[in-house]
Amino acid sequence: MIRKPICWIPIAVSYAVLAWFVYFVINPLCYNIFQQPAFVLTFDFFWSKVGVPGGLSEYMQTFIDQFTMFRFWGTLFLVLELFATAFLTSRLVRKLTGDNEYVWVWAHVLAVALMFVTWIDVKYAFVVNMKALLLVAVLNIHLMLEQRKWYLFVAPFVAIFIYMSCGPTPLYIFAVCCGILYFYGKSQQRLVNLLSAVAVSLVLPFVIYKFVLPISSEAAFYKVFPHSFMYTNFGFTISQLFILLFIPILLLIGIFKEKILSVLKPLWAKACVLCVLFVGVFFLAKNYDNPMERLAYKMEVAAYHNDWDKILSYVKKNPKVFERKNYDRNVNFYYCLALAEKNQLADKMFNYPQMLGIDALFLDEPVATSVCLPVAMFYYDLGLVTNALHYAFEAQTTFTSSHYTMRYVVDCLIIIGDYDLAKEFLTKYEKTMFSRKYVAERLKIINGLDNVDSDFTLDYLRKTREAHVVEDFYMHGRQNNMLMILMANRENKVAAQYIACSLLLQNDLESFIKVIKSGILNIDNNNLPKAYQEAIILYLATAENVDPEIEQIKLSSYIRNSFSDFARVMTSKPENLRDVIDEKFPKTYWRYFYFDNPIHTNSRLLAH
């Protein structure tokens, strides 16, 4: 047996540095809108999570999620959590086993590395984190107990604990780990351990599935997460990481253990390894996820805070978003919304490849979990409170614990004037740790100690809403909704732009011209934005019976000349017409009108 002091201090410090850096500096999802579980304190909630395989780690992850919205204190908490787990388990191994099993310490480091690698969404990364940490902690305890003879009786219980707390995959990993132990330290005791672990991992999922818990076969036998949504979206990746990385690396470390120990003897060698780990994790983390998805999340948070300049700056800093191969529906949506808020939609909309047409200008169809909160935010911001509430409720079906959802629900109800119901939600919300100030402010309004007009947004939306309410009006049709908003508040430039631009995206020039003529947009027809002028000149060139009033609209000479060039290219019909148009008229409505595919050919993009 090799007996050397364990290097838990540098490992724990590395945890701290890594976690701090990843969560605090580079991970934008720390404050992701979807990860705010508020109600983790109820017993029912506890059992609903813990009662299925892998539930304990998910429960712990759910609890910890609450902290991630606080960039500084939340991150500090997470780092402390990692530090504590590393310290305690390593300390335990050191005290009770004589520190001879470096392989488990490395497994510990690897577990955290895995957590960072899977940071595609912090919520799922936390699950992996908790699973990995739990697994390693249990493995360490296993190691400790293994030196006692009665461990033979304990091994199956350890396996059961791993299964129920971490899920099926870690159970299989546990069995493999027992195999590794036997491989480099053959003994009869370890053989019995291995056999009992294998037996449990083969039998237990079957017993749980068939006789104990009403869970799906996936959850019992191979699902990484008890929750189907997580598995559907990220399960495969994380399974791969667990199975393809965790086990082979453990095997390699086991095989080359002696060599590794001799190489790592000097302090500088340990430091080097930590640096390599640090860089490696950073590299993987930086390149692992979808940058457009991250960008969409960042935009989502900025939009929630009405920070439209930030959204536009994100786009400015990431010119890749304009490349068609990087198209993302949510990025498209937030970009358009930010432009509209800054009254630039009709000038710059076609800078972005509007590949989904109207379906990226609005996100509400098809209804999906991922669009409910953005749509609630969108309608809330525009002033159609009833629709915002509708989508907030839809969002609540999945994001039951999201404080963003709760805030939309409560604020919409206050605007509508249903204080009793708002209070019910606040009572629930009040039990969370971090929203006391918000709850207190809203309760003041509800209890009559403050007026709605104390909050500018609530007051404004209530006043505009009063004009919206029309008996028996069905909310159908995105343009109808925008029209209703505009009728209630003629100054609502966002709604006006959305009406006109949605017609352009539908290539409906006739209706667009009618809207321009009606004056409903409340803009100067002789100083129209770029896209409108491009649409009008196109209309003038293609319509059979041109409205004389439209002919009077003043168009810029640049656009007239540009359109003449465009028409020349179109009529000359070169072989590479599309390439020529892309090159010469890349950001024009004309290109969209003739060449960018409308929704019916891009429907698969909606799935993203």
Next chain:
Amino acid sequence: MKKILYAALITLLFSCSHSYDDCPSIDSQPFIYPDYTNIVIPVNISPLNFKVSIFNDLLEVEVRGKNGTYKYKCKDGKFICNERKWHKMLADNVNDTLFYTATIIDTLGQAVRCAPFWQFVSPDSIDSHIAYRLINTGYVLWDKMGIYQRCLENFNQKPIIENQSVDYACMNCHSFSAQNPNTMLLHTRKFNGGATILYDGKLQKYNTKTDISMSAGVYPSWNPNGYLIAMSTNLISQQFHNDYRKRIYVSDSKSDIVLLNMKTQTLTTCPQLSTKDMENLPAWAPDGRTLYYISAPQRKGEKGFDTDYWYSLLRITYDEATNSWGTADTVLRASDLGGSVTFPKVSPDGRYIAFTFANRGYFTPYNREADIRLLDLKTNEITTPRGINSSCSESNHGWSHNGHWLVVGSKWPDGMFTKPYFAHFDGNGNFSKRFLLPQEDPDFYDDFTLNYNNTDFITGEVPTTPIQWRDAIKADPVQVNADPSVNIDALSGATQPAKK
């Protein structure tokens, strides 16, 4: 030393106990939540725990009955009664009235005794269980949901099936044959779709879509014989209101009624139930021969305001021996009533029909004006029982096995979350004031943001496990047969299959 300790302990105990008998009395009854004042309660109901409004604090409750007085000290301002003591108290006072005198701290901080309120302990027991779905307030999307059973004699709630075991499928329209927990139907959709039926001790999933039906079965009603199930077939859509109070409008573009015979696993229908009008929501009478249902004229368009979209109540007879249907007969004409009749439920004695009456449509949980009305089939008189209605929506009601209790799904008081209320029926057209499903903790409903959907009485616990339901729902469905004797050409309505 020990003696001193004992003495100190006894002194402490005595100093803690306090009698409020000498407190001043006030004329008004306390405002308690849930409102269990002046109601009729079944002898076997679980404790009706309550609290007082936030402006007061509940100190003590004295319950006076014919066989003595019971005093309950209240902790944290809540009256929470021990189950064993509660049931004994009810058994001792059956067919008599209990008077509750609450001592509260009033707004001035003074202990006062309120005027007593009463609860009459009816000898008519209530069915031991109810079954319901618990779901979030989503209109299109859903996540976790389940069908649960709750024992009314205590606070035990058990899942019949939760959707996390069946890939988060949507599940509802559970129904039972004459409140018998041994015969049950449950629809699942989106994932693992089909009608899973507990019949003859066996769980089996069926595909009820056939050539003679436009869709799989939707709203079911079991014949009391336990093997015939009438089901509607619907093409359903949703529309959303700008008016917050109405929120959502669920409507059909087409609907018909079919009949599934579990013995032969055959689906049948008749031209009278498959007209161009929209037949919907079947409900068997206890004689097992009369089928009540609602019907509305065919819709003119898919969209519109639909304010004239009213359903009438009809009935038709069915002779199982000859597999023949009678003539459809209109029981309540919507135009005569000036509104829509929906969710007809025939009382077990066959004399009354409790139905929901609303301004429009048939799916009324979101119709704020929807109320329960009672039709006396003997006198054809319609009444609107005060005790079971409120200013919010009431619908999805059901009779107990003995016909003495009605459960009503009501969105009162918040207009948002449906909760089950119970009311006693005296058999002569009169309901007592309703009361809310009791919970162990009176704070339960304060932050409970799920809806109790489609609450129905059952006379016992469903004798299956969630694992059995999971396995049945995940299995391949058995295709039911279309009745070959149905003359498809004679079907004048929507169920005609598309020409191939």
